[in-house]
Amino acid sequence: MDELGRMNPEEFDKAQKTPLIVILDDVRSHLNVGSVFRSADAFRVEKIYLCGITGCPPHRDIQKTALGATETVAWEYRENINTLIDELKQNGIVIASVEQTENAVKLQEIDIEHSLKYAVVFGNEVEGVKQEVINQSNFCIEIPQFGTKHSLNISVCAGIVMWEWVRKLI
Numbered sequence: 001m002d003e004l005g006r007m008n009p010e011e012f013d014k015a016q017k018t019p020l021i022v023i024l025d026d027v028r029s030h031l032n033v034g035s036v037f038r039s040a041d042a043f044r045v046e047k048i049y050l051c052g053i054t055g056c057p058p059h060r061d062i063q064k065t066a067l068g069a070t071e072t073v074a075w076e077y078r079e080n081i082n083t084l085i086d087e088l089k090q091n092g093i094v095i096a097s098v099e100q101t102e103n104a105v106k107l108q109e110i111d112i113e114h115s116l117k118y119a120v121v122f123g124n125e126v127e128g129v130k131q132e133v134i135n136q137s138n139f140c141i142e143i144p145q146f147g148t149k150h151s152l153n154i155s156v157c158a159g160i161v162m163w164e165w166v167r168k169l170i
Contacts, residue, residue: 009068009071009072012041012044012072013072015044016044017044017045017046018043018044018045018046018162018165018166018169019046019116019117019118019169020043020045020046020117020118020119020120020162020165020166021045021046021047021048021049021088021093021117021118021119021120022036022040022045022047022048022049022119022120022122022158022162023048023049023051023081023084023085023119023120023121023122024036024048024049024050024051024054024122024154024158025051025052025054025081025121025122025123025124025129025130025133026051026052026053026054026123026124026127026130027050027053027054027055027122027123027124027125027154028053028124028125029061029125029154030055030059030060030061030062031061031062031064031065031155032065032125032153032154032155033050033054033055033056033059033062033065033066034061034062034063034064034065034066034067034069034070035065035066035155035158035159036048036122036154036155036158036159037057037062037065037066037069037070037073037075038065038066038067038069039155039158039159039162039163040069040073040158040162041066041069041072041073042162043162043163043165043166044166045073045162046074046117047073047074047075047076048073048074048075048076049075049076049077049078049081049084049119050075050076050077050078051077051078051079051080051081051084052079052080052081054077056075056077057070057075058070065155081121081130081133082132082133082136085119085121085133085136085137086136088119089136089138092116092117093116093117093118093119094113094116094117094118094119094138094139095118095119095121095136095137095138096110096118096119096120096121096137096138096139096140096141097120097121097123097129097133097134097137097139097140097141098120098121098122098123098129098140098141098142098143098157098158098161099123099128099129099134099140099141099142100128100142100150101134101140101142103139103140104139104140104141104142105139105140105141105142106141106142106143106144107141107142107143107144107160107161107164108144108164110139110141110164110168112165112168112169114169118165120141120158120161120162120165121133121137122154122157122158122161123154125153125154141161143157143160143161
């Protein structure tokens with residue numbers, strides 16, 4: 001770790017975080033949850049909210065892919081995503097759902113205001129983000145895709161979005 005210049009957990013805890021909150025709603029796969037934690041650690045995301053049926057640490061499969069990131073990234077479980085979104089919006093946080101919708105903004109075209117804090121919602125692996133959550137969102141984000149498939153694995157999608165967020169802030 002020293003040779004790579006990596007932080008230890010104590011340094012990570014004190015380090016400035018990316019002003020981004022990740023919300024996972026009804027994500028079924030514990031392996032996907034762990035992978036999102038790992039990416040959130042890599043990009044120093046402020047917090048993860050786990051909602052609905054999304055699995056929570058400690059769980060063997062989450063730990064398997066998180067590789068300890070559940071110990072560094074702040075997280076909280078909330079049963080009801082709609083209540084959480086209302087709370088976040090009341091605190092001035094802008095909500096963006098990652099979903100293919102009619103008016104979705106292409107990921108590379110989003111304009112991040114440095115003075116604002118954002119929360120990004122990722123939905124169920126099959127159903128995506130619930131319509132009621134999309135309706136509560138300030139906007140939706142779509143990752144352009146050019147192949148025969150029109151979806152990405154949730155953990156891959158989350159990693160791409162987090163990286164683009166950080167890239168726009170640095």
